[in-house]
Amino acid sequence: MVRVNWRVSLGYTGVVLRWMAAALLLPFALAVASGEDVVAFGATIALSLLGSVALERYGRQGDIDSREAILLVSLVWTTVGIVGALPYVLAGTGTVATPVNALFESVSGFTTTGATVMAEVSTDTHSRAIMMWRQESQWLGGMGIVVLAVALFPNLSVGGVQLVEREAPGPRMRKLTPKLAETARVLWKVYVLVTATEIALLYALHLGGFAPDMSLYLAVAHGFTTMATGGFSPAARSIAAFSTAVQWVIVPFMAAAGVNFALFSRAYQGDLDAFRDDPEFRTYLGVLVAVAVVLVGVLFANGDYAVGAAVRHGVFQAVSIVTTTGYASVDFNAWSETAQTLLVLAMFLGGSAGSTGSAIKIVRWLIVGKSIVRTLFTTAHPSALRSIRIGETVVKSSTVRDVHTFTLLYVVLFFAGSVLVLANGTTVGHALTVQESMSAAAATLGNVGPGVDFVGPMRNYLHFPTGTKLLLAAFMILGRLEILTILVLFTRGFWRG
Amino acid sequence: MRILIVGGGEVGTNVASGLADAHDVVILEVDPERAESVRGSLDVLVIEGDGTSLEALEAADIEETDIAIGATDHDETNLAVCGTVSSTSDTFTIAQVTKQTYVRTWRNTHGTFGANYLVNSRLRAAQAIAxxxxxxxxxxxxxxxxxxxxxxxxxxxxxxxxxxxxxxxxxxxxxxxxxxxxxxxxxxxxxxxxxxxxxxxxxxxxxxxxxxxxxxTPERYAESIDDVVLLGGSATAEHVARHLESQGRSPRMVVEDRSRANDLRADLTETTLLVHDPTDPSFLEREHVGDADVVLVGFDDDQRGLLGSMLARQQGADRTMTIVDEPEYDTLFEAAGIDVAVHPRAEAAEAISRFTRGRNAENVAIVERGVAEVFEVAVESSSLLVDHTVNEVEDTLPESVVVCALTRDGDYHHPHPSITFQEGDRVVAFASADVSDEVLSRL
The missing domain is CATH 3.30.70.1450 (Regulator of K+ conductance, C-terminal domain)
Structure with missing residues (x-):
């Protein structure tokens, strides 16, 4: 007997799918304007509406308990990944037109990973609509599809807390207001506002003559993927294609995308100490600065760049990788092994809880670090009773346990993935190195995007065999939904009594 | 409105679920586990903290709060909540208590404890029975x-x-x-x-x-209810006896504890007090409890309550009404053939909800644990109802809405389909819970 009310999950998946159709209107409008891929987007909209009606008819309305929530979130992300792949297949241009590649690209989009299988990233090969859909999918996935659905569809509020907790990044998702729908709306409002600010600034640079290539289209495209810590760019050379000024403007927005959005909302309401008082924010800033300083030092010591360029590229890559964005201001494949290894290690850090950044996340590292210190202390003083605190609040021991489990699982998955990629890599026609396979696993599990060498920032994941692509796509979803949500579906206990 | 409820127990969650749709509800709960379970079941903001501490109240934005409700199971905690809140803000305060002494003190001293309104759950239960x-x-x-x-x-x-x-x-x-x-x-x-x-x-x-x-009512029931027996001497039972006395009845009351009986005797002049174990079957038979028109069972614990009710049933009582502490046992009591189970905490929760919404010019009653609501609205000059007939109004509203009654100049009027609403009428309407908010806002 299956004890999960799966038809309820199915029904609400249909509801979310209806909003997908609405999201597809933006690329559809672009397609109509340019006359390219109109059918691809029109058909996808029709199919998602059809699918939504079918799911809603077959599913049921009802109470969402924690297991229905887990199933619903997993279903939503898989469904959205599949539906999002349709335009690539239907458009039929370039390397993303095959089903597996399209799925990889779509999942990489929604999970804000930014790893691509497009051989030619360019609006010459692909239509502007397709390239914008790629960007928009990251923006939607950044703040969360379910969070958006809760904001727009208040009926989901009942039991919605579990839903949002399943999707929201990090262990600290808390309501900001009495009503969940209101909290979801506040978060999306902040998200929209910061994104709009970035778009406006980028375009202002263009109008001011500081960014000749940054058209309105590209400003919007990059606004979408910066705030989502996504990393897709319609430009083949990522941010290296743009001027120094553009690179410097993007840095603070990438950093902001890694901050807990609740802090923005509190600051907006007048609580200006919100940032200063938040221990995770302080640690996050410290981590960004530390990684950037070391990287700049390494680059400068190697004599690759002059001071100005070393600072710019060091800071840009440090912020881009730590926040799991995955933009590149330069092809760091050319960097020294030391610098590249540093980047791969930085892929495990991640943004703050409640941000759009992925990977392990700062608050978890904070808890892990403090619990190591505690264990060292209690080794010396066995009868000492010490609790782990973040700021003033005591972290519950169950939370500490969950954090340990998550971190361990993350590392185990990373190693397992690296081995599988390496083993399956012989078919590539290029002997993968350990560092390449490790960076591919870390970059997908952490939703970063580019790795090093074979999967470097100016290259792509196209040449991996199908099995590896599917594995890495699964890694992206595992990383975005923080592993446990997906893994628990494969346990017997989830489905039974 | 923003409403703060201190205590996420029976009363707190009951009040919250009635108010959460239309208002911003915050619950302060000390116990982390209970806080977590409330968080998962209601769309409200749950904050862990002690509602009698200033820090916790500030964390819950007491300055912005319109109404604060002390809804824990401890009278003194609830009163302390009111005291603390009223000393720091001009938020309206409500407390749930079980001791009538507190209500008397509060009433005679014009708002001691900093409370603006007190609800006695036991008294409410007694009134519901009466x-x-x-x-x-x-x-x-x-x-x-x-x-x-x-x-x-x-x-x-x-x-x-x-x-x-x-x-x-x-x-x-x-x-x-x-x-x-x-x-x-x-x-x-x-x-x-x-x-x-x-x-x-x-x-x-x-x-x-x-x-x-x-x-x-089937014929085998007595025409008038004269013979009422109370089993048990709980505080709620005492309130029931007092209400019955004020209705002109002389109930019999069986109390086991002699000193408790002596206390009760001082207060209840029309009640016949019997000092004996109320769950002794041979005693019940001797006293012909089975012939009573109504048997009321009011013990301090539910196990004895169930036992007493089943015994009364077995003795042949026409109707048993039982005061039950734990609403979860409802179905159990029903299965045992108890006619009415009254829950003091649920009654308090409903009284608080009604009062809170009443301050918002809504008089609302909840039918069958929330499947439907009945509310009373005043027809104002700007109302959509003015100059429309009952028939027209019912046609524009969802199917489950029924106009139950209307009063004009203080007199009852039957809501004939052809009667026209006028300014100043008071309308009582019934609506299923899923449409009640919409209907209320449209009326």
Whole structure:
């Protein structure tokens, strides 16, 4: 007997799918304007509406308990990944037109990973609509599809807390207001506002003559993927294609995308100490600065760049990788092994809880670090009773346990993935190195995007065999939904009594 | 409105679930596990903290809060909440208490404890019992329009003569048969016939409700309720006895503890007190408890309550009403054949909800644990109702909405389909829970 009310999950998946159709209107409008891929987007909209009606008819309305929530979130992300792949297949241009590649690209989009299988990233090969859909999918996935659905569809509020907790990044998702729908709306409002600010600034640079290539289209495209810590760019050379000024403007927005959005909302309401008082924010800033300083030092010591360029590229890559964005201001494949290894290690850090950044996340590292210190202390003083605190609040021991489990699982998955990629890599026609396979696993599990060498920032994941692509796509979803949500579906206990 | 509820227990969550749709509700709860479970079940903001501490109240934004409610299981905590809140802000404060002494002190000293309103859960339960003691088939009765309109919920038994009678035939000059509740569904359409096991909701004047009760009550029940026996001497039972006395009755009350009986005797002058174990079957037989018109069971713990109720049933009592602490046991009591189970905490929660919404010019009663709501609205000059007939209004509203009654210049008027609403009327309307907010906002 299956004890999960799966038809309820199915029904609400249909509801979310209806909003997908609405999201597809933006690329559809672009397609109509340019006359390219109109059918691809029109058909996808029709199919998602059809699918939504079918799911809603077959599913049921009802109470969402924690297991229905887990199933619903997993279903939503898989469904959205599949539906999002349709335009690539239907458009039929370039390397993303095959089903597996399209799925990889779509999942990489929604999970804000930014790893691509497009051989030619360019609006010459692909239509502007397709390239914008790629960007928009990251923006939607950044703040969360379910969070958006809760904001727009208040009926989901009942039991919605579990839903949002399943999707929201990090262990600290808390309501900001009495009503969940209101909290979801506040978060999306902040998200929209910061994104709009970035778009406006980028375009202002263009109008001011500081960014000749940054058209309105590209400003919007990059606004979408910066705030989502996504990393897709319609430009083949990522941010290296743009001027120094553009690179410097993007840095603070990438950093902001890694901050807990609740802090923005509190600051907006007048609580200006919100940032200063938040221990995770302080640690996050410290981590960004530390990684950037070391990287700049390494680059400068190697004599690759002059001071100005070393600072710019060091800071840009440090912020881009730590926040799991995955933009590149330069092809760091050319960097020294030391610098590249540093980047791969930085892929495990991640943004703050409640941000759009992925990977392990700062608050978890904070808890892990403090619990190591505690264990060292209690080794010396066995009868000492010490609790782990973040700021003033005591972290519950169950939370500490969950954090340990998550971190361990993350590392185990990373190693397992690296081995599988390496083993399956012989078919590539290029002997993968350990560092390449490790960076591919870390970059997908952490939703970063580019790795090093074979999967470097100016290259792509196209040449991996199908099995590896599917594995890495699964890694992206595992990383975005923080592993446990997906893994628990494969346990017997989830489905039974 | 922003409403702070201290205590995420029975009363707190009950109040919260009634208010969360239309208001911003924050719950302060000390126990982390309970906080977590409330967080998962209600769309409210749950904050862990002690509601009697300033820090916790500030964390809950007490300055922005319109109403603060002390809803824990401890009287003193609830009063301390009111005291603390009122010393720091001008938030309206409500406390749930169980000791009548506190209510008396509060009333005689014009708002000691910093409380603006006190609700005594035991007294509420006693009132709920006293209201329906005369109506053998009634489960619940609420009053509207200053008591001129009564809304009552009857159980239709298999022996009742109205089984198979169309709902509309129960309509009288001063009575509207509002709805039938059957297996969790609400039936309001014309042409519905009553079946055994239905719950009938009807609204009308006190006299008409009594007449309706007489019609649906099977003959084996006594014509008037004279012989009332109370088993147990809990504080709620004491309140019930006092209400019965004020209705002119002389109940019998069985109390085990002699000193408790002595205390009660000082207070209850018309009640015959018997000092004996109320769960001793041979004693109950000796006292002919089985012949009583109503047996009320009021112990301090539910196990004895269940035992006492089953014994009274077995002795042949026509009707047993039991005060039950834990609403979760409801079905158990029902299975044991108890006619009415009254929950003091649920009554307190409803009283607090009604009062809170009443401050917002809504007088709302909850039917059958939230499947439907009944509310009273005043018709203002700008209202959409003015100059429209009942028929027209009902046609524009969802199907489950029924106009139950209206009062004009303080007099009851039957809501005939052709009657036209005027400014100053008070309208009592019934709506299923899923549409009630929409209907309330439109009226």
């Amino acid at each position: 209201r329906i003691v005369d109506l053998p088939m009634a489960h619940d009765l609420e009053t509207f329009a200053n008591g001129r309109v009564q809304l009552v919920e009857f159980e239709i038994g298999a022996e009742s003569v109205v089984v198979e009678t169309p709902l509309d035939e129960l309509r009288e000059d001063e009575l509207v048969p509002v709805a039938v509740l059957r297996d969790g569904a609400i039936l309001t359409a014309n042409g519905v016939s009553l079946e055994a096991g239905d719950r009938l909701v009807a609204a009308g004047t006190e006299r008409a409700v009594a007449a309706c009760s007489e019609r649906i």
